[in-house]
Amino acid sequence: MSENRRLDAFSLAALLVSAHYGLGFLLGTAEKSLTLDTAGSLYAVSLGLGTIALLGLAKFYWTQVEQIWTLLGNRYGSQVKIIVGLMSWLSLIGIEAVQMISGAFILKVLGIPVLPSMIVLAILFTLISVLPVEKASFLFRGLLILNFLALLYGLWVLHGFPQYLRSPLEFIPSLEQVSLPTLIGVSLSTILLVLIDMKYQQFVVQAKDVQSLYQGCVLAAILLLLLALLPSSVVIAAKEAGILPTDIDGKETLPFILSWIGGGADKPLGVVLIISLLVPALGVGSSILRVQTKTILDFNILPTSNFNRLLITIFNALLALAVALKGGEIINLIVSFYAAYVSAVLVPFVAYLLAQLGRYTFSPSSVRLSLVMSSLSASSVLILTLINPSLVVFGNVELNIMAIGILLGILGLLVGQVIEKYVPASKVKEEI
Numbered sequence: 001m002s003e004n005r006r007l008d009a010f011s012l013a014a015l016l017v018s019a020h021y022g023l024g025f026l027l028g029t030a031e032k033s034l035t036l037d038t039a040g041s042l043y044a045v046s047l048g049l050g051t052i053a054l055l056g057l058a059k060f061y062w063t064q065v066e067q068i069w070t071l072l073g074n075r076y077g078s079q080v081k082i083i084v085g086l087m088s089w090l091s092l093i094g095i096e097a098v099q100m101i102s103g104a105f106i107l108k109v110l111g112i113p114v115l116p117s118m119i120v121l122a123i124l125f126t127l128i129s130v131l132p133v134e135k136a137s138f139l140f141r142g143l144l145i146l147n148f149l150a151l152l153y154g155l156w157v158l159h160g161f162p163q164y165l166r167s168p169l170e171f172i173p174s175l176e177q178v179s180l181p182t183l184i185g186v187s188l189s190t191i192l193l194v195l196i197d198m199k200y201q202q203f204v205v206q207a208k209d210v211q212s213l214y215q216g217c218v219l220a221a222i223l224l225l226l227l228a229l230l231p232s233s234v235v236i237a238a239k240e241a242g243i244l245p246t247d248i249d250g251k252e253t254l255p256f257i258l259s260w261i262g263g264g265a266d267k268p269l270g271v272v273l274i275i276s277l278l279v280p281a282l283g284v285g286s287s288i289l290r291v292q293t294k295t296i297l298d299f300n301i302l303p304t305s306n307f308n309r310l311l312i313t314i315f316n317a318l319l320a321l322a323v324a325l326k327g328g329e330i331i332n333l334i335v336s337f338y339a340a341y342v343s344a345v346l347v348p349f350v351a352y353l354l355a356q357l358g359r360y361t362f363s364p365s366s367v368r369l370s371l372v373m374s375s376l377s378a379s380s381v382l383i384l385t386l387i388n389p390s391l392v393v394f395g396n397v398e399l400n401i402m403a404i405g406i407l408l409g410i411l412g413l414l415v416g417q418v419i420e421k422y423v424p425a426s427k428v429k430e431e432i
Contacts, residue, residue: 007206012216015203017223020047021144023102023281024095026231028330030257031250033232038167039174040235043331044228046187050194051221054204057195058213060356061204068196068345072352076364076371080348082299083371087344088198089295090379092288094337096320098330099125099285105251106278109259110271115325121285122321126313128286129293143276147258148227150273151234154261160237167229181395186331189339189398196345251330292316326386332397339398340382343405344375347413366416374409381405 007015025044033040064071069088073081104117155161175183194200207213231254238244238257248256255274262270293312302308323333348371351362381401384391394400 004206005208007203007208007212007216009207009212009215009219012203012207012212013219013223016051016200016216016220017227018144019197019199019203020224021227022284023277024098024330024334025227026144026147026277027102027105027251027254028098028334029228029231030235030254031330033235034239034244034248034250034253036177037174037236038170038229038232039177041167041171041228041232042175042178042183042186043190043335044231045171045225046190047194048221048225048228049187050191051200051217051224053191054194054200054221055214055217058204058217059210060353061201062207062210062213065205067198067201068349069198072345072348072367072371075352075355076348076367080368080371083375084345084348085295085299087341087375087379089292090382091337091341092292093316093319093323094333096125096285096288096292096316097323098333099281099288100320100324101251101327101330101333103278103281103285104324105249106255106274106281108249108252109255109274110265118321118324121281122317122324124282125285125289125320126317128282129289129313130310144280146276147273148230150258150261151230154234154257155230155237157261158234158237158241158243160233160240163236163240164229164233167233171229179395181399185339185394185396185399185402186335189335189342189402192342192346193338196342196349289313289316289320323386328389335398336382336385336401339401340378340405343378343402343409344371346406347371347374347409351413362413362417363420366413366420369416370409370413373412374405377408378402378405 025047029041029044031040032042066074069081069084072084100118100121103121104114107117108114155164204213204217207216234257235253238253238260243260244253244256255277258273258277259265259270262268262273264270265274290313293309293316296302296312296316297304297309302312348367351367351370355361378401381404385397385400389397392400394403
């Protein structure tokens with residue numbers, strides 16, 4: 001592994017930021033900020049706070065090298081690895097759907113209807129994902145940087161820099177607009193996601209030494225916190241300047257502002273800025289499909305062939321399209337799928353950490369039972385709330401998913417441990 005540990009602090013920070021700085025981050029924050037102003041940056045700020053919290057586990061990940069599903073699978077059995085992999089696959093469906101929604105509303109600014117756009121984007125994601133275009137990721141990231149520069153220019157044109165400089169002081173007071181269950185649900189699930197997110201982990205293990213590891217995490221957290229308040233500041237400045245149509249959909253707020261910066265959707269620069277925002281959606285959407293397909297094939301349930309790869313990719317794209325067509329706010333969609341993954345994996349992972357620290361060792365069967373119960377409950381609640389968002393017990397969809405999933409995970413862990421400790425195996429076999 002030493003030959004892969006080449007990242008200095010700046011390189012690591014850049015990769016950690018790029019893992020979450022995408023269309024969900026930008027368009028989702030702008031969508032929320034249209035009605036919540038600075039409080040719309042809650043999700044983005046939570047990513048920065050989660051990266052700070054990651055400092056507590058960074059050295060552990062760097063030392064262990066292997067990803068979470070491999071660590072848990074090696075200790076508790078291959079079934080655990082498969083279930084964690086499935087929950088990771090499930091979480092990516094939501095992120096894929098967000099790329100379709102984002103792309104469709106970017107195109108809406110150009111006058112293209114949303115529904116046909118989503119269908120066409122699903123087809124494009126599928127086609128691109130089966131092509132060898134991994135190296136194009138540099139282009140996709142470069143275009144996001146272009147849009148970052150465009151946002152800075154927009155702040156300057158809209159005289160929004162004073163608003164941006166005030167936003168750190170206004171953020172906490174602005175959270176009064178957000179209900180307590182939503183505040184807890186969004187922030188907690190996002191912070192915990194960063195701690196057990198395999199996207200982050202794959203970069204953390206590539207730090208060249210422990211010093212670079214910690215410095216990279218701190219720098220990434222600072223950058224994310226600075227970026228978190230940028231989209232909301234641009235939206236607030238645009239509202240104060242009166243350039244936004246009264247009937248604008250929150251999802252098209254940022255594309256509209258970018259087109260305005262470029263002189264309008266009918267001007268070359270405006271079109272370029274809009275397209276430069278759309279292209280990263282193609283890159284992220286296709287790469288997610290590629291990861292999902294690889295995850296399924298790694299289970300060795302189906303033979304690895306080009307035909308099976310295409311079938312799995314189409315299936316994944318159709319699932320994401322179904323979620324996208326259902327609609328919903330971008331941040332809510334992202335965080336609800338994150339919450340399902342977090343609530344499924346958190347309790348088994350904590351049990352693993354306790355064993356590693358020598359504090360307490362739960363039996364493999366109790367951890368497996370915990371994972372099964374938390375995964376089934378979290379997935380079921382997620383699906384039910386996607387079908388009927390009003391089915392909320394704890395006042396917020398994300399908090400609902402996490403509370404039920406984690407509580408049943410803890411229950412499964414304790415019940416499994418009691419059975420393992422107090423019910424003789426021979427007696428269990430006789431009863432069976």
